Amino acid sequence: MKPKVYQITAQSKSFAYESGLMGKFEKLLKEFDLKRFIPENELVPLKMHLGNTGAFKTIRPQFVKKVVDAVKQVPAKPFVTDSVRVPGYEYLEVAKEAGYTHLTLDAPVIMADGIFGNDSIPVYAGETLGEMSVASAIHDAKSMVVLSHVKGHIQAVLGGAIKNISMGGISAAPRGGDWNHGRGKMHFLMGEIMQWDETKCTLCLDCMHVCPVGAITFPDNAYVVDKGKCWRCGRCARVCPTEAIEVPVSHEIFMKAVAEGANAVLKTFEPGRVVYINFLLEMQPECDCMPLADPPVAQDQGILISHDPVAIDTATLDILSRVSPLPDSRASGLGLKEGWDIFSLLHKKDGRLQLVEAEKLGLGSSRYELEVVG
Ligand code: SF4
Numbered sequence: 001m002k003p004k005v006y007q008i009t010a011q012s013k014s015f016a017y018e019s020g021l022m023g024k025f026e027k028l029l030k031e032f033d034l035k036r037f038i039p040e041n042e043l044v045p046l047k048m049h050l051g052n053t054g055a056f057k058t059i060r061p062q063f064v065k066k067v068v069d070a071v072k073q074v075p076a077k078p079f080v081t082d083s084v085r086v087p088g089y090e091y092l093e094v095a096k097e098a099g100y101t102h103l104t105l106d107a108p109v110i111m112a113d114g115i116f117g118n119d120s121i122p123v124y125a126g127e128t129l130g131e132m133s134v135a136s137a138i139h140d141a142k143s144m145v146v147l148s149h150v151k152g153h154i155q156a157v158l159g160g161a162i163k164n165i166s167m168g169g170i171s172a173a174p175r176g177g178d179w180n181h182g183r184g185k186m187h188f189l190m191g192e193i194m195q196w197d198e199t200k201c202t203l204c205l206d207c208m209h210v211c212p213v214g215a216i217t218f219p220d221n222a223y224v225v226d227k228g229k230c231w232r233c234g235r236c237a238r239v240c241p242t243e244a245i246e247v248p249v250s251h252e253i254f255m256k257a258v259a260e261g262a263n264a265v266l267k268t269f270e271p272g273r274v275v276y277i278n279f280l281l282e283m284q285p286e287c288d289c290m291p292l293a294d295p296p297v298a299q300d301q302g303i304l305i306s307h308d309p310v311a312i313d314t315a316t317l318d319i320l321s322r323v324s325p326l327p328d329s330r331a332s333g334l335g336l337k338e339g340w341d342i343f344s345l346l347h348k349k350d351g352r353l354q355l356v357e358a359e360k361l362g363l364g365s366s367r368y369e370l371e372v373v374g
């Protein structure tokens with residue numbers, strides 16, 4: 001039987017609360033019946049990406065609160081979490097600024113790999129990555145709800161459910177600074193560190209300012225990375241306006257690594273214990289890791305829910321292959337191409353590859369049944 005993906009659209013038919021997205025989401029959560037997936041009285045991570053300074057187009061707290069309420073109805077004990085993207089103390093400040101607090105969500109907000117970002121447990125991911133460090137608060141849970149703000153990503157192309165559990169479920173800085181078992185390994189499978197081209201560098205220092213761990217210095221106007229500190233997040237290369245910093249990369253290997261990262265995280269759960277919710281709202285071109293928010297590339301498409309990560313991400317890309325690029329966005333002027341979604345067109349790479357690899361690993365099915373329920 002094909003896995004089901006349920007969708008509620010962003011449009012409202014009237015001014016009644018039940019007709020709006022918030023009311024429809026409440027009903028969707030009730031009808032999806034989280035009791036089927038979440039054991040009673042257990043702690044349940046609500047896996048999110050909490051954003052970054054300047055990246056404000058993450059999932060609005062009101063939606064997260066609805067999920068908290070639904071999990072409490074099971075009854076179970078939800079907590080909102082992500083592994084550290086910037087050092088844990090600062091990341092909690094980012095979460096607070098975005099409105100994700102115990103007070104607003106009625107659930108604790110914690111770092112899945114601890115305030116130091118090193119609380120993790122090694123799990124075999126696959127032949128490309130080997131062993132990876134899964135954040136302990138996710139590793140030790142019996143069930144999980146994955147809330148993904150759908151957006152683009154420079155390398156993964158789609159930031160959806162698979163990428164959320166993969167890059168967000170693995171620690172950035174495993175204990176002892178062993179980056180080779182951390183998230184950064186996914187970025188650096190083709191070479192150990194960034195290449196810097198002095199002739200292209202304008203000394204704007206954007207790379208230094210974006211580095212989450214202060215690993216970059218410019219003694220004598222030369223880009224120097226402290227390899228011991230560096231998380232291999234790749235953000236310095238991404239922000240460089242002149243492409244003076246290069247991360248050697250293979251799209252195929254990277255996508256395989258993303259799928260394997262998700263595999264490591266999902267291996268820590270019994271089958272049928274994870275629920276996925278994709279928010280196709282305010283879909284910006286780049287990851288919420290980047291310190292900015294850009295105009296959405298397409299109109300809001302509502303919210304999807306499923307028990308299958310490959311199905312929900314495939315449905316997401318299918319929907320995004322039928323949308324029109326929004327004017328004044330980075331997708332403006334992109335022509336639609338049969339079988340190509342807006343993020344793959346924008347990033348000039350095939351976003352489905354991560355789903356193909358995830359399906360090969362048995363994480364889910366790309367053949368699904370979509371039901372629009374509101
Ligand atoms: S990859 Fe670049 S931005 Fe990221 S931690 Fe290393 S030096 Fe800093």
Ligand code: SF4
Pocket residue numbers: 200201202203204205206207208223239240241242243244245
């Ligand atoms: S961002 Fe690029 S151009 Fe600017 S200082 Fe860094 S390497 Fe040089």
